[in-house]
Amino acid sequence: MIPTDTEHVGARTIRDIRRDFPAFAASGDARPTAYLDSAATAQRPTAVLDAERDYLEHDLAAVHRGASAATGRSTSRFEEARADLARFVGARDDREIVWAQNATDALNMVALGIADASVGIGGADAARFALDAGDEIVLTEAEHHANLLPWQRVAQRTGARLVPVKVDEHGCWSLDDLVSVLTPRTRVVAFAEISNVTGLIVPVADVVAAVRARAPRALVVLDACQSVPHRPVDFAGYGVDFAAFSGHKMLGPNGIGVLYGRAELLDALPPARTGGSTITRVTFDTAEFLPAPQRFEAGTQPVSQAIGLAAAARYLEAMGMDAVAAHEDAFAARVLEGVAAIPGVRIVGPQPGRARAGLVSVAVDGVHAHDVGQFLDDAGLVVRVGHHCAQPLHRALGITATTRASAHVYTTAEEADRFVAALGEVRGFFGLGTGAA
Amino acid sequence: MANLEGLYQEIILDHAKARHGDAPLEGADAEHHEFNPTCGDEITLRVKLDGAHERIDAVAWQGDGCSISMASASVLTDLVAGRPVDEALGLAEEFRTMLRSKGEGVPDEELLGDAIAFHGVSKYVMRIKCAMLSWVALEAAVAKAR
Numbered sequence: 309m310i311p312t313d314t315e316h317v318g319a320r321t322i323r324d325i326r327r328d329f330p331a332f333a334a335s336g337d338a339r340p341t342a343y344l345d346s347a348a349t350a351q352r353p354t355a356v357l358d359a360e361r362d363y364l365e366h367d368l369a370a371v372h373r374g375a376s377a378a379t380g381r382s383t384s385r386f387e388e389a390r391a392d393l394a395r396f397v398g399a400r401d402d403r404e405i406v407w408a409q410n411a412t413d414a415l416n417m418v419a420l421g422i423a424d425a426s427v428g429i430g431g432a433d434a435a436r437f438a439l440d441a442g443d444e445i446v447l448t449e450a451e452h453h454a455n456l457l458p459w460q461r462v463a464q465r466t467g468a469r470l471v472p473v474k475v476d477e478h479g480c481w482s483l484d485d486l487v488s489v490l491t492p493r494t495r496v497v498a499f500a501e502i503s504n505v506t507g508l509i510v511p512v513a514d515v516v517a518a519v520r521a522r523a524p525r526a527l528v529v530l531d532a533c534q535s536v537p538h539r540p541v542d543f544a545g546y547g548v549d550f551a552a553f554s555g556h557k558m559l560g561p562n563g564i565g566v567l568y569g570r571a572e573l574l575d576a577l578p579p580a581r582t583g584g585s586t587i588t589r590v591t592f593d594t595a596e597f598l599p600a601p602q603r604f605e606a607g608t609q610p611v612s613q614a615i616g617l618a619a620a621a622r623y624l625e626a627m628g629m630d631a632v633a634a635h636e637d638a639f640a641a642r643v644l645e646g647v648a649a650i651p652g653v654r655i656v657g658p659q660p661g662r663a664r665a666g667l668v669s670v671a672v673d674g675v676h677a678h679d680v681g682q683f684l685d686d687a688g689l690v691v692r693v694g695h696h697c698a699q700p701l702h703r704a705l706g707i708t709a710t711t712r713a714s715a716h717v718y719t720t721a722e723e724a725d726r727f728v729a730a731l732g733e734v735r736g737f738f739g740l741g742t743g744a745a
Numbered sequence: 746m747a748n749l750e751g752l753y754q755e756i757i758l759d760h761a762k763a764r765h766g767d768a769p770l771e772g773a774d775a776e777h778h779e780f781n782p783t784c785g786d787e788i789t790l791r792v793k794l795d796g797a798h799e800r801i802d803a804v805a806w807q808g809d810g811c812s813i814s815m816a817s818a819s820v821l822t823d824l825v826a827g828r829p830v831d832e833a834l835g836l837a838e839e840f841r842t843m844l845r846s847k848g849e850g851v852p853d854e855e856l857l858g859d860a861i862a863f864h865g866v867s868k869y870v871m872r873i874k875c876a877m878l879s880w881v882a883l884e885a886a887v888a889k890a891r
C-alpha cells in the first residue's frame with residue numbers, strides 16, 4: 309500500500325524529497341521559511357538544474373540549422389525533451405508539443421492564430437478557425453487573466469462575443485452551468501482544469517463531451533497550468549483541442565512552457581509569430597510554413613530550458629503523479645480542517661465533497677489580504693496575496709483579494725500547521741475579535 | 746525596527762479602524778481617483794479650497810484597501826484640513842521623502858505629526874505605494890482644483 313499522507317509522496321518521505329531541492333538544503337535557520345507559494349512558482353530540484361548545466365557544458369549548439377555533428381547532438385536533445393513532455397501529458401505524437409515561453413504565451417498563440425485566420429491568413433486550411441461577428445467565445449468567470457485577455461482581443465478583432473459561465477458564491481461552476489450557455493454559435497470554449505484561486509478541479513473529458521454534443525464547431529482550449537504540475541493529465545484522452553502550461557510551476561525553468569494541440573489543428577493554425585526556422589519556401593513577398601511544431605518556433609529557441617523542463621517531467625514521473633496528487637490532497641485537507649476552526653476566516657472554493665486541488669485561498673473578515681500577507685510573511689510563511697490575476701472571479705465573490713497557500717512535493721505537514729496557526733492570530737493582531745464575526 | 750510592530754504602529758491600527766475623513770464631500774472643487782493595480786487598493790479623494798485657492802477648507806475620501814493605505818488617508822485628513830495649500834503639498838513631499846528613506850534618517854516629527862508613524866513602512870518596499878496612495882490623490886486633486 310502506498311502511503312498517501314502529508315509525510316510521503318509515494319514511497320518517499322518528504323524529508324528525503326526536500327534533499328533534492330537546494331533551496332531547502334541551504335537554510336541554516338532554526339525555523340526555516342515555509343514556502344507555500346508553489347502555485348505561483350515552484351522550487352527546482354537539482355536534477356533540473358543539473359540537466360540544464362550538463363547541456364550547456366557539453367552539447368550547447370544551434371538546433372534545427374546547420375550540418376555539424378554538434379548541431380545534430382543539440383537538436384537530438386531538444387527533440388528528446390519534446391518527447392518527454394509528450395509522454396508526460398498524454399500527447400499522441402511528439403509533434404503535438406510546441407515550445408512556448410509559458411502558458412500565457414501558449415494561450416496567446418492560439419488566440420492570435422484564430423484572429424489571424426479570421427482575416428484570411430493561413431488560407432483555406434485555416435478557415436476552420438475563422439470567427440465571424442456574432443460567433444461566441446465561452447469562458448468561465450473564474451479564468452486567470454491569461455485565459456481571458458487573449459480572448460478579449462480575439463473578440464475585438466472579429467466581432468465575436470465573450471459569453472461568461474457564471475460562478476457561484478464559492479467561485480465554482482458546474483458542467484450544467486457551462487452547458488446552459490453553449491449554442492451552435494459557440495466557437496471556442498476555454499477554461500482552466502484547476503482554478504488557481506479556488507482549486508476547483510474540472511472533469512475535462514465530461515466538458516469536452518458536452519461541448520462536442522451541443523457546439524460541434526467549438527474548439528476546446530484548456531488552461532492546464534495548475535493541473536500538469538500536480539496531477540496526472542491525459543490531453544489526448546480528454547479530447548481537448550489545445551492545452552497550455554508553464555515550466556516554472558512544475559519544478560522546471562522559467563521562460564519555457566508548452567502549447568499542446570491536436571496535430572491536424574496545429575498544422576493548420578497560422579503561427580502568431582513568424583521568422584527563421586518556421587518555413588519551407590520564402591520569396592520576397594510570400595512564405596510557406598512547415599508543419600507543427602516548427603511552424604510555431606520562430607527564432608532561436610530556449611533549448612536549455614526545454615531540456616530542464618524535460619528533467620522536471622521525468623523527476624515527477626519517477627515519483628508518480630498519482631502519488632503527488634495524493635500528497636497535495638492531504639495538504640489541502642489538513643489546511644481546510646484547520647482553517648475551518650478559525651472564526652472570521654472565509655474559505656473560498658469547492659465545498660466538502662467537490663474535487664479540489666492542493667491549494668487553499670481564504671479571506672479574513674476585516675483584514676485586507678495584503679495585511680494578512682504581511683503578517684504571514686513576518687511569521688516566516690511565503691504565501692500569495694492579491695487577486696491572483698483573476699479580478700472577475702474576486703469581483704463575483706465580492707472581495708478584492710485573497711490569501712493563498714499552495715503545496716508541491718516538498719511541502720510538509722508542519723508547514724500546513726504553521727499556516728493555520730499564523731492565520732488564527734491575524735484578526736487578534738489587527739485588533740479584531742477572535743470570536744465569530 | 747524591522748518587525749511587524751514597527752510597521753503596524755498603534756496609531757496606524759487605530760486610524761485603520763476609526764477612519765477620519767471617510768465620507769463624501771458636498772461642494773468639492775475637485776476629486777481624484779487613485780488605484781494600485783498590484784493590490785487593488787483604491788481611493789477617491791475630494792478637496793474644497795478657499796476662494797483664493799490658498800487654503801484647503803475641507804478634504805474627504807472614500808476608498809477600499811489595506812490598513813496602511815486607509816490609515817494613511819485618515820491621518821492625511823487630520824493633517825491637511827484647514828492648512829494652506831502650499832504647506833499641505835510640502836507635507837506630502839516630506840512624507841514621500843520619509844517613505845523613500847529605507848528607514849534611515851530622522852523624520853521631522855514637528856512637521857509630520859501623526860504621519861511619522863509611517864516611518865516603519867519605508868523598510869517595506871512593497872508597502873510604500875499603499876502609504877502614498879491618498880497623498881498622491883491629494884496632490885492631483887489640488888492641482889485640478891487650482
